[in-house]
Amino acid sequence: MMHLTRHRLEVDDLLAEVQSPERGGTCVFLGTVRNDGDVTGIDYSAYEPMAVEEIERILAEAETRWPDARVILQHRLGVIPAGEASIAIAAAAPHREDAFSACRFVIEEVKKRVPIWKKEMHVDGSTTWVDPSGKPVAEGLRDR
Amino acid sequence: MGRVSVRFFARYAELAGCTWSHVNLDTPATVGDVIARIREVFPGTQAMPARPLAALNLRQVTLDAPVTEGDEVALLPPLSGG
Numbered sequence A: 001m002m003h004l005t006r007h008r009l010e011v012d013d014l015l016a017e018v019q020s021p022e023r024g025g026t027c028v029f030l031g032t033v034r035n036d037g038d039v040t041g042i043d044y045s046a047y048e049p050m051a052v053e054e055i056e057r058i059l060a061e062a063e064t065r066w067p068d069a070r071v072i073l074q075h076r077l078g079v080i081p082a083g084e085a086s087i088a089i090a091a092a093a094p095h096r097e098d099a100f101s102a103c104r105f106v107i108e109e110v111k112k113r114v115p116i117w118k119k120e121m122h123v124d125g126s127t128t129w130v131d132p133s134g135k136p137v138a139e140g141l142r143d144r
Numbered sequence B: 001m002g003r004v005s006v007r008f009f010a011r012y013a014e015l016a017g018c019t020w021s022h023v024n025l026d027t028p029a030t031v032g033d034v035i036a037r038i039r040e041v042f043p044g045t046q047a048m049p050a051r052p053l054a055a056l057n058l059r060q061v062t063l064d065a066p067v068t069e070g071d072e073v074a075l076l077p078p079l080s081g082g
Helices: A010-016 A048-065 A094-111 B012-018 B030-042 B043-047
Strands: A024-030 A039-046 A070-076 A078-079 A085-093 A116-122 A127-129 B001-009 B020-026 B053-056 B057-062 B072-074
Touching: A010 A024, A010 A070, A010 A085, A048 A070, A048 A094, A070 A094, A070 B020, A078 B043, A085 A094, A116 B012, A127 B020, B001 B030, B012 B043, B020 B030, B030 B053, B030 B072, B043 B072
Parallel strands: B001 B072
Antiparallel strands: A024 A085, A039 A078, A039 A116, A070 A085, A116 A127, B001 B020, B053 B057, B053 B072
């Protein structure tokens, strides 16, 4: 499965990659574009070759920590309207505890390590780069 | 003198005015030296933080990482995936 896509994310496709009769617990995480204030959507961009390598490293680390688990993720790029998913992660393991843990590990590591950026799109046509540190990204641009 | 590819993303690409270029600098050099050269060649990038996130050949590195001829240095704004 491609880790980066410009198409709508399909949870069933991820489930098909991880589920099996010996894995009794499956956990799915979806990150969805919020309609904060006047945000109509988010334009996601990436340093694609590095993002793919980093995602593969994170998934390999997850499968080292939870050897009986199987984890997959897809991140969508391009303009995503509010209400649609930007990231989907599915983790399946023999028991739910490992499925939850592996899924949580992967989303937290993605946030810290994968070179992807989002630009919020507003009703009035303006755009704002999102800085998760909470600081304004440049003088004159709105604070997050 | 060595030639290093440089890549800019998101807001930093807007500051640099391009997404890809290269700089020449004396080697041996570090990622920090490349960034100092970038600030000279692309004045808009002086608005970047003093110590921006950087990647060398697709891996995040610290600014003291050594670079050699042909390497690719990428400047990464604060990550906001997910």
